[in-house]
Amino acid sequence: MANLVFALSTGFLGIIFIILTSDNQPLLAAGQQTQTNFSFGWEDEYFYFLFQERSWPDGLIWFDVDPTFSPRVKTAINYAINYINNHPDLCIKWLQRYPYRFDSNSSSLVSFINYNDTSRTTCNSWINRRGGQQFIKLGINCVKDKLLITDKVLLVEAMVLHEMGHTMGLVHEQTRPDRDCYIYVSPFLATRSGYKRNPSFAYTSQFPYDYRSIMHYESYNLKNFRAHDNARKLGRGDPTLSELDVHRLSHLYCGRKSYCEEHNNCATLYDFAKTNPKCWRKGPVYATDPPFIELGSQEHGEEIDIKE
Template identity: 25%
Template sequence: CCHSLVSSDEFLGASAIIEKVNADISKGLVHGDIAPTLTKNADPCTATGCKWPKSGSHVTVPVSISSVYSTQERNIIISALLTFHESTCIRFVWRTDQVNYLYFFSGEGCYSYVGRQSRGQGISLQRNGCLFQSTVQHEVLHALGFHHEQVRSDRDQYVKILTENIIPGQESNFEKVLTNNLQTPYDFNSVMQYGRYSFSRNGQPTIVARSNPNLDFGNAFQMSANDIARINRLYECCE
C-alpha cells in the first residue's frame, strides 16, 4: 500500500537522475549540471581560492537549506551531507553569519558550481526529481571542487567517446578538463561517472570502456572509495 511513496528514480544512478531532470531546463549549464561563473565555464579547480578553507583538522563548510523543502526533503539533504562526516574531514555546519556558504534551493534542475565561490553559493536540488542521496553527494562534490569522471584529463586511456551518438549540441558535455586526479585511478564506480548512454541521440552508447566495451557504469548510488580518497587528498584530511 506504500509503494506510491517510492520513486522509480530511486533505482537510477546519480548521472541518470540528473540528466533526466535537466533535459528540458533553459539554464545554460556546462557538462550537464555545472553552473558557469562569469570568469570560467568548467575550469579545473586549481586556483588557491577554489578549496574550502581548513581550520585545524577539519574543513568547515557552512550550509543553509531553503524553507521551501518539507521536513522529509530536508532530511534527505542532511543525511547526504552527514555521509561526508563519516569518511572525510569535511564538516557541514549551519550557517550563522559566515560570508561564504552553500545554499540548497529548489531551482530548475540539479546543478552546482565547481569549487568554492564567493558569498552564498547555490546548489539547486529541484524538489521533484533531485532529492536522492547520490544526487546530493554528486552536486556537493562539484562544490568541493570535483568534476565528472569522464572528463578527467587521462580519460582517453580508459574510455572512448562515441561522438557520432551524441545529441547534436551536447558534445561540449564530453570535453576534457585539465583535472588534478590526485594519484587516484579512473573509477567507473564513481558517483561522478556518467552512464554509457548519457546524451545519446539514438539509443547507442556515447561512452564505452576500452577494457570492456560492454561494461555498464554510471549507476552509483553513493560515493565510491575513490571519491572519498580524492576528498581526503585534496583537502589533506589525513595530515
C-alpha cells in the same frame, strides 16, 4: 631573482591571479611542492595552485536549506550531509546555519535551493568555493525524474551527494582529458554539457580513472556512452563515495598522499595506452602557460572552452 609575470585566469574556479616566472611556470608559495607528472603530461601545479585558491578553508562548509523542500528531499539532504560528516576517512564538515535566507554579505555559504526547473530538468552546483553565497540547485522536475526510477530507491540521495561533490571541488570523471582511453563517448554526446572534455587543470593526474565515482555519469544508452571494457559499470547509482572519491577528497583536504604517491608511481596504470587502439592517442593539447578559458556560466554542467 627571476622576472615575474602576472596572469589572469577566469573559469569554473572563478577569477584567479597567477604569478608566473620568466619561463611561464607558476610561482609556488613557500613550502608548496611541485607535483610530479605521472600520466599524460598535464601540469599538476596548475591544478593545485587553482584548487588552493578556491578550496574550503579547514574543510569547513557552511550551508543552509530552503524550507520549501518536500520532506523527501530534506531527508536526502540530511542523509548526504551526515554521510560526509561522519565518514571516518574524511575531515570535511558541513555545518548548517539558521535561518535560511539570501545573504549578499556572506563570505562563503552554500544554499540548497528548491529550484523551479520548468524549462529543463536542473540539478547543479558550482565547482568548489566561489566566495559569497552559492547554490546547489535541486530542481523540482529533476527530483521527480529521480523518484520515477523505482529500482534505485536512494537515487535522490545519490544526486545530492553528487552535487555536494562538485561543491567540494570534484569535477565530472567522464570529462577527464584522458577519458577516451577508458570510455566511449559518441560524437553526439561529446560536445554536450556534462560530456565535453575539460582542460587538464581541472584534475590532478595522480589518480587513476574511476569508473565507479559518484562524479561519473551512469550509462543508460550503451550505443552512445559506455566503458571500453564491457564488464565495467559506469557511475554508482547509490549514495556513497567510491574508494577513489574518498581518497581524492582526503588528499585534497586532509593531507593524505595521492594515489600515485602511495603506490610510488602511476606509470604502469597507463602502459596499456601505448598499444590500446581505443585510447585517444593524440592526447590533450597541454599549454605551456596557464590556460585561459571563457565561460558563459560557472555551474558544473556548462561547457569549458580553451582560449588559446
